[in-house]
Amino acid sequence: MLRPFLAFWAGRLAAFICRLWQRGGTSLPGYLALKIDPDIMGRLASRYKQIILVTGTNGKTTTANLLASICRAAGLQVVHNSEGANMPAGVTTALLNRRGDIAVLEVDEGTLGLVTRQVRADGVIITNLLRDQLDRYHELEQLAAAISRALEAIPAAALILNADDSLVTSLGRGRDRVRYFGLARTPWSQEITSEVLEGHICPLCRRPLEFNYYHYSHLGDYSCPRCSYSRPAAEYEGRVLVLNADGARFDLIYPEGRLPLRTPMPGIYNVYNVLAAAGAALQLKIDPATIARVVAAFLPGQGRAENFSLRSKKLTLMLVKNPAGLSVALKTLTSGRGKATYLLAINDLAADGRDVSWLWDADLTPLLRAPYQRIICAGLRAGDMAICLKYQGVRERDLKVIPGQEESVDFLLEEPGAEGIILCTYTNLALYRRILKKRGAVSEVTPLPSLSGTP
Amino acid sequence: MKLRLCHLYPELLNLYGDRGNILVLCRRAEWRGIAVEVTPVSLGDKLDPQGYDLIFLGGGPDQEQGVASADLLAKGPWLKEAVEAGVALLAICGGYQLLGEYYRTGSGETLPGAGLFAAYTEAGTRRLKGNIAIQVEELEVDRPVIGFENHGGRTFLQGARPLGRVIYGDGNNGSDGTEGARYKNAVGTYLHGPLLSKNPHLADYLLRLALQRRHGEVELPPLDDSLEFAVNEAVYRRFLPTKGKW
């Protein structure tokens, strides 16, 4: 009995020291605690009344942060790994916190099984399974199979699944407690897609699925021409969607009613994040008015479309990490915008994904059609990005290849025009943030809704 | 003059930016005033062996590749007829494996291939993954062909000649220094994704192969490839192993 005790206090002590040093977001306390007691995650988890896991390839940080904010606003004591430390050590670090009513835990999709082996979760939200760094999880279907095995360890858990993602819905087969969130046809839905598709094979009979329409990537309304497999009806469905540069509004139709929602987060992928979090909150019987209030005020933290003002320029910095993310970012950030300078900073370090072939899978048409001042390509793979744009139709004199990140920002600041859009892969993000700050940029991020629930 | 491209299974075999190769071929033809027509050919479609100048086959995830492989066996005789008649072909990664004689899985099962290349593939344990550079003899510009590979299978040539020699990276199997396979005007390679984008010399070589059957030796006017070759050079040097380093 000494070991769990030691593990707990070693972890707490490490957490205390980390806070003293103001080093937030570390996984070190959990790492230490797990080293001493490999079963500590399960022991810690049993101190919470409810545990909700959020996983998937994209959007899990935003979804988990939003759900945690809604729960706090509803007066619940929430424990949450809000810095996106989503590997077992990060999850354990979060659980080392004080007791609470509910733990909302973002969990890495590749290591979900390590968590469900110990943690008896009450609910699991799965956002989507989009292609993301395939050289790490090289097959989406293998990933889906691993998630399916991880879910077998918690047969009683309620699942909240993305109805529009055929790979995710396949995870609901044979389970008792499944609810779906999804998006009805929108004016932006397309009958064909120029993005590269995955996850479009029927999970039952292995025939290619047929699509009535796509929302983005392979998310949409699908059915199998051979068997009965098709998009399930969504208990939490977004309808009458209006998207614009300042965010989105739509009605959330749920079994008991209709909830009009407005979010300041731009992009259709954020509509899915809101649907998932709001659906889960409704399932937790949280007051719909509270949900709408938090959704209306919630903006994600640093890195995900952050605005800066620097000299006379308005700059937007955003993370892109895969073809779907780049396609949607371009669609969102170019919409309704005047002549801007675009800077695409592409690295190929381990955290970015070593293989940059994915650039060719993104739908760059919104950028090609936008009024651009110039397109600057930067980072270790600046040249790959430039060639990709050249073959898609950008004139070489409108392209500028500047691999050095500092130099690329200086060039951008010298360009005419009031707006600059900087899209970065993972390892460029913090770097560009630092470069902008060093040159005196002022961040305009609205902080997360406060813990007390006042908007 | 018109270039007729056939894209096999575009909706199934589409990993890692493979479609970039079609775009590069189209643009490099169009910039020289050659019209291009791209025809998708998929499951159950007939493949006209005389209908195209170049056939392209990419790689895909395991499931999709399985679906395509069954269909490809049925199309095998048409593909062979086309290549025997001098049609050019580019097959990448999974597509390359499917055109060999067979693929032996980890459990010892033997899956027949279309048999275009005298080569076979075996499942390996570790994936061969990373930046790769190869030397291809036939090219008019003396620069390496560079790319990225990511494959579990090891391919062994049984009489087929390789596309090139590995400078760094793994190539066919990580042991014999060969990369890819050639048969007549058909090319198979593990250099996946938008391979032709950083290798304009290889792209033009394929264009000439594609056009020569119907138009004889074609003179392709030079293009400004300074961007492409600068990137080729920079990426090549960046991953070149340093000799004499501990």
Ligand SMILES: [Zn+2]
């Ligand atoms: Zn089916």
